[in-house]
Amino acid sequence: MALHNTHSIRHSRCVPILPAIAHEKACCSARLNSARRSILAALVRSLPTVFNCIVNTTYHTSYKVTGDRRIYYDYTTALPDIVQIADHYFVDYGVVRLWKAMMHASCTSATNCAHIYNIALANVESTQFPGTKWFSKDVTMDHVWNAFIICTLLEDCRERHCLLDVGQTINQNEHFIEAMSDRNRRMRVYNQPLARRHFCAKCTRIYNHGDITNQLVSVVVVDGVVVSRPCCSVPNCWVHLHTPQDRFCYVHSARLEQCAIKGCARSVVSGSLTCDIPAHQESEALHTLRGKSQFRLHECLERSRAIHGRLANVQVGDDNDGTQAIGEEEYDVKLGKKKRLRAQFTRNYTHCEELIVAPCGMIYAHETMHNAEGVGSVAEFICRVFRDPETRPTHVFFDNNCQLALHVQNDPFFQDIGLSVDVFHFECKHSRRPPLH
Numbered sequence: 001m002a003l004h005n006t007h008s009i010r011h012s013r014c015v016p017i018l019p020a021i022a023h024e025k026a027c028c029s030a031r032l033n034s035a036r037r038s039i040l041a042a043l044v045r046s047l048p049t050v051f052n053c054i055v056n057t058t059y060h061t062s063y064k065v066t067g068d069r070r071i072y073y074d075y076t077t078a079l080p081d082i083v084q085i086a087d088h089y090f091v092d093y094g095v096v097r098l099w100k101a102m103m104h105a106s107c108t109s110a111t112n113c114a115h116i117y118n119i120a121l122a123n124v125e126s127t128q129f130p131g132t133k134w135f136s137k138d139v140t141m142d143h144v145w146n147a148f149i150i151c152t153l154l155e156d157c158r159e160r161h162c163l164l165d166v167g168q169t170i171n172q173n174e175h176f177i178e179a180m181s182d183r184n185r186r187m188r189v190y191n192q193p194l195a196r197r198h199f200c201a202k203c204t205r206i207y208n209h210g211d212i213t214n215q216l217v218s219v220v221v222v223d224g225v226v227v228s229r230p231c232c233s234v235p236n237c238w239v240h241l242h243t244p245q246d247r248f249c250y251v252h253s254a255r256l257e258q259c260a261i262k263g264c265a266r267s268v269v270s271g272s273l274t275c276d277i278p279a280h281q282e283s284e285a286l287h288t289l290r291g292k293s294q295f296r297l298h299e300c301l302e303r304s305r306a307i308h309g310r311l312a313n314v315q316v317g318d319d320n321d322g323t324q325a326i327g328e329e330e331y332d333v334k335l336g337k338k339k340r341l342r343a344q345f346t347r348n349y350t351h352c353e354e355l356i357v358a359p360c361g362m363i364y365a366h367e368t369m370h371n372a373e374g375v376g377s378v379a380e381f382i383c384r385v386f387r388d389p390e391t392r393p394t395h396v397f398f399d400n401n402c403q404l405a406l407h408v409q410n411d412p413f414f415q416d417i418g419l420s421v422d423v424f425h426f427e428c429k430h431s432r433r434p435p436l437h
Contacts, residue, residue: 060084062150065168070175072164075154083154085146086172095121096147103148110144142172149176156183159193191365191385195358202360219359222382222398224352224373233348235371247347260284262342273345280341287329287345354378356385375400375407383413395420 058065062084063072073080082090095117102108108116118138153176157164166175190196199218207215230241232249239249248255259266259275261283266275274280329343351372356364365385369377378398386392395418398404402421408414 061090063164068168070166070168072154072157072166074163076158076161079151079154079158083147083150085143085150089143091143091147093151096151099144100148100151110141110148113144114139114141146172149180153179153183188365188367189384192363195362195364196388196391198358198362198364200358200360200362203358203362217394219395219397220364220393221357221359222354222378222396223357224354224369227353228349228351230347231350231370233344238370241347245347247344260343260345262344274343279339280343283341283343284345287343354381356382373400375404378404379408379411379414383411392417394418399424 061082062080063070065071079093081093083093083096084090099110099113099117102113102116103110122139153164164179166179169175199216203220204216204218207217230244230246231237232239232241232252233247234249234252234255237249237252239251241249257267258264259268259277259280260273261275261277261280264275264277264280266277268274269276269281272281272284274284329345351369354367354369354373354377356366358364365381367377367381378400382396394416397420401419405414405419408419
């Protein structure tokens with residue numbers, strides 16, 4: 001951790017030179033603002049003097065601000081040694097690479113990355129830095145994530161030979177939403193660049209038998225990983241939530257005034273999530289009780305036993321068929337006649353992340369399954385990823401290939417693709433000869 005003063009020069013005729021060095025007479029006569037202390041998170045102490053010259057544009061260490069746009073400098077030839085991640089905060093690029101390696105190799109959280117840096121790598125002199133209400137001398141989780149996002153986007157722009165251009169908004173967490181969404185869309189359409197034409201000895205074989213010579217046989221595995229995230233409670237809605245705590249996106253925000261009981265369109269009572277029907281209010285009361293009582297503690301205990309207990313004591317439940325979303329709850333209400341109600345009091349979560357992986361470990365693509373791992377969605381996913389005939393695999397392994405084969409039996413795309421049935425699914429899930437109609 002190093003301390004450094006940053007200054008700003010203001011003059012309409014000032015010509016910036018980065019690192020900013022004033023040579024013209026007009027620049028020398030410019031008004032020099034008061035010094036501001038900044039923090040450099042680095043393995044070594046090395047930071048050039050930083051100036052902000054305003055010539056209808058504000059120039060910072062890593063970017064310039066023109067109007068309502070923040071444009072990062074041209075790093076297509078080489079990435080910067082130091083990156084500005086927030087006001088008063090700079091990070092050495094080697095530290096960012098260290099944080100990214102810790103996340104990738106050991107699944108270290110951003111909080112622990114910051115904690116480890118503050119304990120082991122921060123310069124002793126940083127303890128003499130006077131903390132203020134505006135910023136602290138310690139690296140925080142937000143600084144780690146800002147550095148991760150900025151450097152990842154800069155690396156992406158370097159590969160595409162373009163500049164990183166983002167909106168200059170007031171909130172730091174809104175600067176890069178547009179750029180990250182654009183990159184996610186590109187990855188969804190074009191997939192991993194290195195995986196498009198990947199063939200290696202672990203995932204590909206060349207067969208020579210009889211009249212068949214040099215036949216290329218490749219295999220991919222399609223499976224879902226339960227890595228859920230909050231999403232809109234309206235089924236099949238792809239609009240992102242403004243915050244993870246929201247129940248609905250901005251398109252369906254009017255649903256907040258509608259009763260949380262499934263099938264009820266009545267307006268909610270003020271301060272409640274349900275309408276004035278007594279059975280619906282009783283369901284909300286049970287939901288509140290469940291969150292505050294020992295029901296929640298009992299569920300936490302069961303999860304802890306499943307993680308830390310012996311494998312023999314873990315009971316395997318039935319497969320989730322996707323008919324009940326994660327955020328939905330069922331209640332048996334006994335007001336007069338017993339009735340079972342289904343409600344959506346909390347935010348919903350996506351079902352899983354569907355992956356297409358080669359046996360060697362190369363990930364071709366991934367897709368978010370919002371409500372269920374449906375065979376129709378999986379078939380569309382495979383067709384989109386391997387739309388180039390030269391990249392199509394010879395065999396696709398999927399745990400529900402029997403239903404997938406039934407779904408695509410008339411699709412010419414899958415005519416030359418083998419759909420092998422998983423052994424466990426074949427032995428346990430249904431009869432060995434499912435009819436194909």
